[in-house]
Amino acid sequence: MIVFEKPKALTDVPLHYCPGCTHGIIHRLVAQAIDNLGIEGRTIGIAPVGCAVMAYDYFACDMIEAAHGRAPAVATGVKRAMPESIVFSYQGDGDLASIGLCETVSTAARGENITVIFVNNAIYGMTGGQMAPTSLPGQVTQTSPYGRDVATQGYPIKICELLATLEAPAYLERVAVNNVKNVNRAKKAIEKAFRNQVEGKGFSLVEVVSACPTNWGMEPQQALDWVQDKMIPYYPLGVYRDKEV
Amino acid sequence: MSEKVLMKGNEAMAEAAIRCGCRHYFGYPITPQTEVAAYMAKRMPKIGGVFLQAESEIAAINMVYGVASTGKSAMTSSSSPGIALKCEGISYLAGADLPAVIVNVPRGGPGLGGIQPSQSDYFLATRGPGHGDFHVVVLSPASVQEMADLTVKAFELAHRYRMPAMILADGTMGQMMEPVVLPEGKPIEVDASDWAAVGTEGKRKHHVISSLYLQPEVLEKYNFERYERYEKVKENETAWEEYQMEDAEICVVAHGITARIARNAIVMARAEGIKVGMIRPITLWPFPEKALAAAADKVNSFVCVEMNMGQMKEDVELAIRCRKPVSLCRRVGGMIPTSEEVLEQLRAAAKGGEQK
Numbered sequence: 001m002i003v004f005e006k007p008k009a010l011t012d013v014p015l016h017y018c019p020g021c022t023h024g025i026i027h028r029l030v031a032q033a034i035d036n037l038g039i040e041g042r043t044i045g046i047a048p049v050g051c052a053v054m055a056y057d058y059f060a061c062d063m064i065e066a067a068h069g070r071a072p073a074v075a076t077g078v079k080r081a082m083p084e085s086i087v088f089s090y091q092g093d094g095d096l097a098s099i100g101l102c103e104t105v106s107t108a109a110r111g112e113n114i115t116v117i118f119v120n121n122a123i124y125g126m127t128g129g130q131m132a133p134t135s136l137p138g139q140v141t142q143t144s145p146y147g148r149d150v151a152t153q154g155y156p157i158k159i160c161e162l163l164a165t166l167e168a169p170a171y172l173e174r175v176a177v178n179n180v181k182n183v184n185r186a187k188k189a190i191e192k193a194f195r196n197q198v199e200g201k202g203f204s205l206v207e208v209v210s211a212c213p214t215n216w217g218m219e220p221q222q223a224l225d226w227v228q229d230k231m232i233p234y235y236p237l238g239v240y241r242d243k244e245v
Numbered sequence: 246m247s248e249k250v251l252m253k254g255n256e257a258m259a260e261a262a263i264r265c266g267c268r269h270y271f272g273y274p275i276t277p278q279t280e281v282a283a284y285m286a287k288r289m290p291k292i293g294g295v296f297l298q299a300e301s302e303i304a305a306i307n308m309v310y311g312v313a314s315t316g317k318s319a320m321t322s323s324s325s326p327g328i329a330l331k332c333e334g335i336s337y338l339a340g341a342d343l344p345a346v347i348v349n350v351p352r353g354g355p356g357l358g359g360i361q362p363s364q365s366d367y368f369l370a371t372r373g374p375g376h377g378d379f380h381v382v383v384l385s386p387a388s389v390q391e392m393a394d395l396t397v398k399a400f401e402l403a404h405r406y407r408m409p410a411m412i413l414a415d416g417t418m419g420q421m422m423e424p425v426v427l428p429e430g431k432p433i434e435v436d437a438s439d440w441a442a443v444g445t446e447g448k449r450k451h452h453v454i455s456s457l458y459l460q461p462e463v464l465e466k467y468n469f470e471r472y473e474r475y476e477k478v479k480e481n482e483t484a485w486e487e488y489q490m491e492d493a494e495i496c497v498v499a500h501g502i503t504a505r506i507a508r509n510a511i512v513m514a515r516a517e518g519i520k521v522g523m524i525r526p527i528t529l530w531p532f533p534e535k536a537l538a539a540a541a542d543k544v545n546s547f548v549c550v551e552m553n554m555g556q557m558k559e560d561v562e563l564a565i566r567c568r569k570p571v572s573l574c575r576r577v578g579g580m581i582p583t584s585e586e587v588l589e590q591l592r593a594a595a596k597g598g599e600q601k
Contacts, residue, residue, distance in 0.1 A: 011451070040445065040447065041444055041445050041446040041447040041448070042444040042446065043444065044314075044315075044442050044443070044444060046311075047455075053457060054457075056453045056455055057453070059451070060445075060451055061444070061445060061451055062442035062443065062444055062445055062451050062452045062453075063442065063451060063452075063453045063454070063455075064310075064311070064314045064442050064453075064454040064455070065341070065453070065454065065455035065456065065457055066307065066310070066337075067307060067310075067333055067334060067337050070303065070304070070307040070310075070334070073299070073303070073304040073305075073307035073308050073310075073311065074307050074308070074310050074311040074314070075311060076297070076304075076308050076311060077269070077271070077307065077308035077309060077310060077311020077312040077313075077314070077319065078311040078312070078314060078315060078442070079311075080269065080295045080297065080308070080311075080312065081269055081295070081311065081312040081315045081317050081319075082315055082443060082444075085443070085444050102300055102301060102303075102304070103300065103303075103304050103307070106299075106300035106304065
């Protein structure tokens with residue numbers, strides 16, 4: 001009996017992520033969803049610019065590396081060219097909620113039948129820990145060394161709430177991967193976001209509240225606690241849109 | 246099939262794209278090329294194609310990048326300020342070795358500039374429109390017929406060399422109506438099965454479309470390989486037209502609308518006994534360097550006619566290694582030189598020639 005197995009939709013390339021980073025878990029959940037739905041052969045993934053830039057090495061399906069923030073536009077092109085394919089983008093907060101916000105909102109507003117995995121760890125990881133559009137008020141980063149001052153640096157953008165004002169999206173859910181219970185919930189949400197596309201239901205986005213111990217300057221466990229104590233209160237988990245319900 | 250129809254340049258270009266198999270067009274409104282989008286919006290849904298008005302020029306070029314990643318033909322069109330926004334995406338297309346056709350119907354600049362015709366994007370187009378070391382094929386039509394023919398050519402070259410191709414028209418070419426014989430409806434055949442991202446079907450290792458190479462020696466290797474390909478483009482695809490060059494003592498260099506104006510001026514100059522000919526670059530990149538170098542052996546001087554401050558003049562001087570004087574007749578900001586203005590310049594050049 002097989003108790004534990006690497007998802008087939010992941011390659012054998014070792015992940016480059018830092019110790020305690022939750023990208024690995026999220027990659028695995030995406031790959032499991034692809035395995036469970038049996039769609040690897042017709043799936044095309046779009047990698048972002050940011051920590052997950054090399055996601056194209058890790059997923060075994062065909063992959064495209066997009067310019068910073070443009071993954072939803074690239075995904076739109078692929079999906080329109082190949083409507084039978086399953087297209088997903090995997091993006092971080094700088095990519096999706098800052099430089100690519102226009103593409104994010106417009107793609108959601110068109111109701112493109114794609115799946116978006118949005119990893120929100122409240123910081124720019126790849127460039128070494130600068131303030132993100134989702135950094136919390138008061139959060140210390142390299143570019144908010146005295147803490148994010150909302151008077152001059154504004155408030156964090158809540159993507160699920162923002163997109164829930166639109167008519168078209170089929171499914172919007174915010175999950176977290178800081179404990180087993182939440183990981184299991186995230187797994188279900190991600191699979192649903194892919195199944196929706198298979199069934200032609202339209203734009204699905206799962207926001208995954210994630211940890212970045214390296215750039216938060218924390219131990220891995222401390223970072224997971226910070227997700228629970230600070231991130232989740234600001235970014236409430238739950239379903240923001242589900243046209244099925 | 247060879248029936249002539251009267252069409253606007255922008256529409257002839259759009260129809261030609263459809264006829265050579267392009268089924269994916271992404272655009273954003275900007276004067277003076279909006280007819281392309283309007284035409285595509287009307288035609289594409291009728292033939293099972295995709296027309297999508299993107300949220301920005303940036304999104305449009307990235308949608309093109311998505312389609313191009315699947316190996317299919319994709320097109321976008323814009324005008325100067327919008328092309329500037331597309332430059333990031335064009336660089337990524339070049340870096341990932343993807344085929345695509347970008348239409349630029351330039352207007353006067355810089356900045357918001359104006360909406361009248363211009364050739365002021367010559368540098369932008371010919372020096373690799375975007376960051377990094379790369380080129381795009383640049384085609385310059387001088388008639389509505391060429392708007393159609395060079396569109397087909399742009400798709401052919403983009404696919405053959407796996408690189409973006411830009412049609413650098415101008416507002417005049419886009420807006421004017423002329424009789425045109427549209428190309429036959431023959432889709433360009435493309436085999437992209439060894440690289441395109443279309444799904445593995447569980448039968449092969451995954452394909453990756455990317456321009457990211459973190460190891461400098463690898464990135465260097467790809468840059469050199471790409472430039473070897475560019476050498477082949479230069480060798481095989483450089484196109485130009487010569488007009489009355491047999492006995493010419495002065496060589497006009499002009500492309501697009503200014504070449505047509507210069508042609509009238511040449512007729513007028515010859516009536517005055519000034520022996521003038523013209524080399525009209527059809528590909529601006531690759532630039533017809535050899536034709537110009539050969540002409541430099543025969544003529545006394547060159548006259549560039551441009552609707553910019555003299556951007557192409559630099560390429561002419563480079564091509565002829567500054568062996569002969571090059572003068573310039575220019576109008577900018579959306580102004581179009583008249584045949585008389587060009588004639589004045591030709592007379593001056595003729596006098597310069599006598600002095601030598």
